[in-house]
Amino acid sequence: MDKQRYLQRTQDGLWLTEDEKENLKLSYRVRDVLFEEQSPFQHVMVLDSYDFGPMLVLDGVVQTTSVDGHIYNEMLAHMPLTLHPAPRRVLIIGGGDCGVAKEAAKYDVVETIDLVEIDEAVVRACRKHMPEVSGGEHPDPRIRHHYSDGVEFVKGRQGEYDVIIVDSSDPVGPAEQLFSSAFYRDLHAALDEGGLMVCQSQSPIFHRDVMLRTWERIGSLFPHVRMYTAVVPTYPGGLWSFTLGSKRPLPAPEEIRFDKEAFYVNENVLRASFALPAFLEKLIRERGGK
Amino acid sequence: MDKQRYLQRTQDGLWLTEDEKENLKLSYRVRDVLFEEQSPFQHVMVLDSYDFGPMLVLDGVVQTTSVDGHIYNEMLAHMPLTLHPAPRRVLIIGGGDCGVAKEAAKYDVVETIDLVEIDEAVVRACRKHMPEVSGGEHPDPRIRHHYSDGVEFVKGRQGEYDVIIVDSSDPVGPAEQLFSSAFYRDLHAALDEGGLMVCQSQSPIFHRDVMLRTWERIGSLFPHVRMYTAVVPTYPGGLWSFTLGSKRPLPAPEEIRFDKEAFYVNENVLRASFALPAFLEKLIRERGGK
Structure with a gap:
């Protein structure tokens, strides 16, 4: 599955690490993958994160979250x-x-x-x-x-x-x-x-x-x-x-x-x-x- | 040096990864360590970061940056x-x-x-x-x-x-x-x-x-x-x-x-x-x- 490109499982659990910025990386701990699909345009996920609730992730980058x-x-x-x-x-x-x-x-x-x-x-x-x-x-x-x-x-x-x-x-x-x-x-x-x-x-x-x-x-x-x-x-x-x-x-x-x-x-x-x-x-x- | 606890050198350069939050990690790419000292109270660094300029880092956590x-x-x-x-x-x-x-x-x-x-x-x-x-x-x-x-x-x-x-x-x-x-x-x-x-x-x-x-x-x-x-x-x-x-x-x-x-x-x-x-x-x- 393509999500393996974006998600890593460590001893702390499952993490998404954004990799788009050259000098700054954000990593979010997530409970679960709620949705995953490779569309004709991009890789689409909804991840259930601990701090921000469900978040929309396109090509591995967070777009919007349920909390804010x-x-x-x-x-x-x-x-x-x-x-x-x-x-x-x-x-x-x-x-x-x-x-x-x-x-x-x-x-x-x-x-x-x-x-x-x-x-x-x-x-x-x-x-x-x-x-x-x-x-x-x-x-x-x-x-x-x-x-x-x-x-x-x-x-x-x-x-x-x-x-x-x-x-x-x-x-x-x-x-x-x-x-x-x-x-x-x-x-x-x-x-x-x-x-x-x-x-x-x-x-x-x-x-x-x-x-x-x-x-x-x-x-x-x-x-x-x-x-x-x-x-x-x-x-x-x-x-x-x-x-x-x-x-x-x-x-x-x-x-x-x-x-x-x-x-x-x-x-x-x-x-x-x-x-x-x-x-x-x-x-x-x-x-x-x- | 104690800074090795907080800084990692990868093929992309030198990175500080904040580890204080349970569900969220931020990593900053840095040019250089401008100041480092273990005071009686905490570990003190000033790091020259790419995106935020010089930043004050206490016990591995960013406190303030020159940019914002x-x-x-x-x-x-x-x-x-x-x-x-x-x-x-x-x-x-x-x-x-x-x-x-x-x-x-x-x-x-x-x-x-x-x-x-x-x-x-x-x-x-x-x-x-x-x-x-x-x-x-x-x-x-x-x-x-x-x-x-x-x-x-x-x-x-x-x-x-x-x-x-x-x-x-x-x-x-x-x-x-x-x-x-x-x-x-x-x-x-x-x-x-x-x-x-x-x-x-x-x-x-x-x-x-x-x-x-x-x-x-x-x-x-x-x-x-x-x-x-x-x-x-x-x-x-x-x-x-x-x-x-x-x-x-x-x-x-x-x-x-x-x-x-x-x-x-x-x-x-x-x-x-x-x-x-x-x-x-x-x-x-x-x-x-x-």
Whole structure:
């Protein structure tokens, strides 16, 4: 079995050691392998870990965990859906753990949620083994699954969406295109007149170049651009950035209203997440913050 | 040499593997050992790591790093010093990396900074090899080093300080007393009439019991208690809590003014850090938040 490439059994039990970073390795002790499959795209596992509960692991790298995955998903979903006054048509690119879609379904005004995840195995694994994140095996009927390439999916679409959420993995390999100017142009075209988009734009500390490039690319397309931050699960360094691009003016943070039930997000957290650390505010200003 | 207990040389180079947690291990690739000494209290190293720059390592566990240690130190120092209208006499318990003392020295109104760190080797190592954190080998003359046990240092003191900052390590072994009710009572007595204290109160996700116990103990002694959060460096999970206890009423977050130069903290960040995540606000409310 391929999992032997990623898991080691020691006298302490079973361990997953992430091997993607050159200078840093994380090892998680796990109780059990809940799901394992080699999909056409990647090696997919759900591991029952001791400290983080069930976690989604792609090609040996932890993507999200049951203990803290909601922080990222809630911050990515609720910000654009709260800022848009009537987000009827929502598109999610990536997001195979279904957590962003689950949060989007909390809005009565939302009519359709197109979830474009290339790998059906990821969706199946998370729906079955990570219900706290995915919402389980009986999702809201407004969620429409499209198992296709997000970059291809948005090409040629004109004004079809009110909100687009890009829930990508790191910009290496297949996800690299999800950080390209051409892709952002397609997203801009696919948004209706008053539409807005958001993407995760990596760590301000460890991926400064990617973050600033994303900021500039989105800023060159949209008249209104804003950055916010949150803690990111299971990543040393903690801080993570998100970039919003909007065709309509955005309300000031203190005007934000939020009344959904969520684990992490509330009205104050949404407002506060625009308070950028001093070094980050300076970086953004130097790159032409709006 | 004792460092062989903590460092392994592989074909990829030299690695430090933290072994303190039962279910999670972090390994850092390091260029060089900048400092190593077995003090009377612990094994002290400064390692030059690839991703985090020089890092302080005690008994094989990373305490602070040059890349992101300033986040924790600035959040711990500037909040109480900004909330108190005239913090003339400052006491820091622990904080041997000298980062909190360095930040406290940015306030002209501060007259004395008593820094009570039990282990002189930690101070010497950080002053020499981590100047970005410690401020270097020629510290502000208002900083007075006391190489003694913080618990003993505060016993019997009456009204001698305006601000007390507890910069402790985790509540295991010697640091356990720094989370005890008896210690907080001594701090309360050592504070002047309008004085306030702050301590790090661990992760809201992974150390919920310690955090809530700290909240209750400080809340039972001080008429005004408040919690704030920040990202914590080099710890998976990201979120960290700090608890303030004050003898004087605290200003509302939006009344906070801050005009110092800092890397991470600014006025908006200080205000925003009181915006507690939904689950944390609920926990605090259940335990009698004020």
